[in-house]
Amino acid sequence: MSVGWLRACALVMLGLFSVSALAKDKTAIVIGGGVSGLTAAYELQNKGWQVTLLEAKSSLGGRSGMATSEWIGNDKTQPVLNKYVSTFKLSTTPAPEFVRTPGYLIDGEYFSAADLTTKQPATAEALKRYEKTADDLARSIDDPQNPAANSTLHALDQITVSNWLDRLNLPATARQLVNQQIRTRYDEPSRLSLLYFAQQGRVYRGVSDRDLRASRLVGGSPVLAQAFVKQLKAIKTSSPVSAIIQEKDGVTVKVGSVGYQADYVVLAVPLRALNKIQMTPALDAQHLAAIKGTNYGWRDQIMLKFKAPVWESKARMSGEVYSNTGLGMLWVEPALKGGANVVINLSGDNARVMQAFGDKQMADQVLIRLHTFYPQARGSFTGYEIRRYSTDPSMGGAYLAFGPGQISKFWRLWERPIQRVAFAGEHTDTLYPGTLEGALRTGQRAADQVEDMAAGKSFEPAKVLPAAAASGAAAAKKGNFFSNLFGGSDEAKKPEPVKAPEPVAPPAPAPAPAPVEAPKPAAAPAKAEPAKKAPAKKPAAKTDVKKAPAKKAEPAKKPAVKPADAPATDAKAQ
Numbered sequence: 001m002s003v004g005w006l007r008a009c010a011l012v013m014l015g016l017f018s019v020s021a022l023a024k025d026k027t028a029i030v031i032g033g034g035v036s037g038l039t040a041a042y043e044l045q046n047k048g049w050q051v052t053l054l055e056a057k058s059s060l061g062g063r064s065g066m067a068t069s070e071w072i073g074n075d076k077t078q079p080v081l082n083k084y085v086s087t088f089k090l091s092t093t094p095a096p097e098f099v100r101t102p103g104y105l106i107d108g109e110y111f112s113a114a115d116l117t118t119k120q121p122a123t124a125e126a127l128k129r130y131e132k133t134a135d136d137l138a139r140s141i142d143d144p145q146n147p148a149a150n151s152t153l154h155a156l157d158q159i160t161v162s163n164w165l166d167r168l169n170l171p172a173t174a175r176q177l178v179n180q181q182i183r184t185r186y187d188e189p190s191r192l193s194l195l196y197f198a199q200q201g202r203v204y205r206g207v208s209d210r211d212l213r214a215s216r217l218v219g220g221s222p223v224l225a226q227a228f229v230k231q232l233k234a235i236k237t238s239s240p241v242s243a244i245i246q247e248k249d250g251v252t253v254k255v256g257s258v259g260y261q262a263d264y265v266v267l268a269v270p271l272r273a274l275n276k277i278q279m280t281p282a283l284d285a286q287h288l289a290a291i292k293g294t295n296y297g298w299r300d301q302i303m304l305k306f307k308a309p310v311w312e313s314k315a316r317m318s319g320e321v322y323s324n325t326g327l328g329m330l331w332v333e334p335a336l337k338g339g340a341n342v343v344i345n346l347s348g349d350n351a352r353v354m355q356a357f358g359d360k361q362m363a364d365q366v367l368i369r370l371h372t373f374y375p376q377a378r379g380s381f382t383g384y385e386i387r388r389y390s391t392d393p394s395m396g397g398a399y400l401a402f403g404p405g406q407i408s409k410f411w412r413l414w415e416r417p418i419q420r421v422a423f424a425g426e427h428t429d430t431l432y433p434g435t436l437e438g439a440l441r442t443g444q445r446a447a448d449q450v451e452d453m454a455a456g457k458s459f460e461p462a463k464v465l466p467a468a469a470a471s472g473a474a475a476a477k478k479g480n481f482f483s484n485l486f487g488g489s490d491e492a493k494k495p496e497p498v499k500a501p502e503p504v505a506p507p508a509p510a511p512a513p514a515p516v517e518a519p520k521p522a523a524a525p526a527k528a529e530p531a532k533k534a535p536a537k538k539p540a541a542k543t544d545v546k547k548a549p550a551k552k553a554e555p556a557k558k559p560a561v562k563p564a565d566a567p568a569t570d571a572k573a574q
């Protein structure tokens with residue numbers, strides 16, 4: 001065989017190899033190492049993409065909570081979460097029966113739902129009435145993916161939840177408990193769109209608390225985040241993205257002066273964080289308005305630690321316990337961290353009024369309140385951990401909670417990619433925002449969209465029926481819609497007279513924090529100095545990431561800025 005012929009064969013082979021190498025070399029950058037970004041990166045990597053995940057903080061997992069033992073729903077209610085729990089073989093334990101339904105702490109006294117019926121029948125009755133009316137409201141929505149399907153439903157987006165609650169005339173204690181439940185799950189009722197509340201009610205209609213608290217994920221949601229981290233080949237922590245530049249055939253992502261290039265990007269950061277990333281070309285006015293205007297609920301978590309349970313016979317005070325007196329929603333942590341710990345969740349305006357407090361002051365305030373009900377609390381106190389999601393600028397709040405008028409403007413906006421960027425994050429899920437299930441779903445969706453974009457698919461805006469064009473058919477079908485809304489029902493006997501609603505008010509700006517139930521700074525007794533006994537302890541870093549082989553640590557494809565000013569690349573999080 002001639003040398004020329006051999007050379008020609010070699011060139012053909014080389015050509016084939018480089019073509020196949022090129023064909024495999026599909027690159028993506030995922031921005032944000034919360035559960036949604038980790039999912040997108042994992043799914044893309046499984047589809048054969050070369051993925052680099054960039055996370056602003058030094059640890060991964062984002063908002064995944066501080067509970068050492070996350071409550072999770074069963075397969076029926078949280079199928080995606082359960083799928084990953086089983087893929088990664090994470091440990092779960094069945095939830096004990098007493099945590100599976102909510103409890104109440106009324107002026108310091110603990111009541112299970114059953115207790116309430118016998119010991120506080122007026123409150124129990126009022127809560128039932130509220131639940132029934134809320135269910136009627138949820139029932140008015142046919143399709144939770146398109147909640148503003150007609151003009152009547154569209155009008156609900158202009159009303160706040162507190163507006164609606166006012167007309168139910170609940171007795172004071174019941175109203176306090178309902179307010180607490182709503183602000184824990186979403187945000188302060190006065191800041192929440194009634195349509196969003198109804199839509200979420202529709203999504204969870206018929207789902208029992210028992211199914212939503214079927215088991216515990218041992219170690220909490222951080223173990224789920226770590227399971228993804230272990231699978232990923234290229235993660236860079238402490239890498240806050242400052243700019244995304246989209247070009248015809250690729251995207252450049254900037255971390256300070258360092259640039260990374262890829263074919264596609266998944267942007268999995270909350271809206272307030274997105275506000276700090278410069279996009280070229282710029283986002284349109286609607287997206288910019290959504291970034292600035294979409295309401296986030298507020299929720300902070302303070303874990304108070306004690307040598308022994310101070311709640312004595314109330315050791316079963318677990319599950320979600322709603323208080324009517326400045327302790328928000330609380331639960332007793334399983335003793336995985338040793339001692340006896342109670343997690344206090346302050347939310348809505350109760351969290352907002354605390355924003356000026358330092359961590360220690362905030363923990364003191366909560367301890368003082370607990371001490372009022374449990375006099376051993378101060379003596380047994382050993383320390384605290386705190387997570388303040390609300391004041392963290394990279395989060396800007398706990399989770400999405402549409403305010404009045406916002407569904408009409410921003411519904412499903414982030415489901416659609418823009419050029420080469422797909423969006424993920426709990427706030428981009430239509431059905432389960434504010435949950436792990438929602439975050440996981442969006443990571444999967446964004447990974448699929450990247451594949452679709454690579455295959456040449458273009459994305460049209462989600463079609464939502466314009467309210468004005470829609471007929472009032474849904475309302476007509478349900479009889480007197482507003483009578484259902486304000487306490488009646490055509491499926492069941494009407495238990496009480498129905499009040500006609502006042503004309504719908506235009507969306508109002510979120511009111512100032514309501515002082516009524518907000519915890520006021522309480523003076524500590526002179527000798528009480530809890531913080532000295534137990535120095536403030538920040539939660540331990542959530543990640544303990546293995547080092548990966550050096551070759552996997554390369555920045556995606558070609559760094560736009562050559563290594564002179566680039567930091568040494570790290571394979572996984574440092």
Ligand SMILES: Cc1cc2nc3c(=O)[nH]c(=O)nc-3n(C[C@H](O)[C@H](O)[C@H](O)COP(=O)(O)OP(=O)(O)OC[C@H]3O[C@@H](n4cnc5c(N)ncnc54)[C@H](O)[C@@H]3O)c2cc1C
Binds near residue numbers: 036270
């Ligand atoms: C107090 C609280 C309790 C909760 N309880 C539950 C519960 O019991 N059950 C449940 O299912 N869900 C619960 N959730 C909700 C759940 O934790 C979240 O929905 C989920 O963790 C959100 O994940 P995410 O990926 O959308 O966002 P995040 O976790 O916020 O991830 C976004 C990531 O992006 C990073 N980032 C931001 N800016 C940049 C940048 N410029 N460059 C690079 N990275 C950046 C952030 O640091 C963060 O790590 C709770 C949330 C809170 C706050």
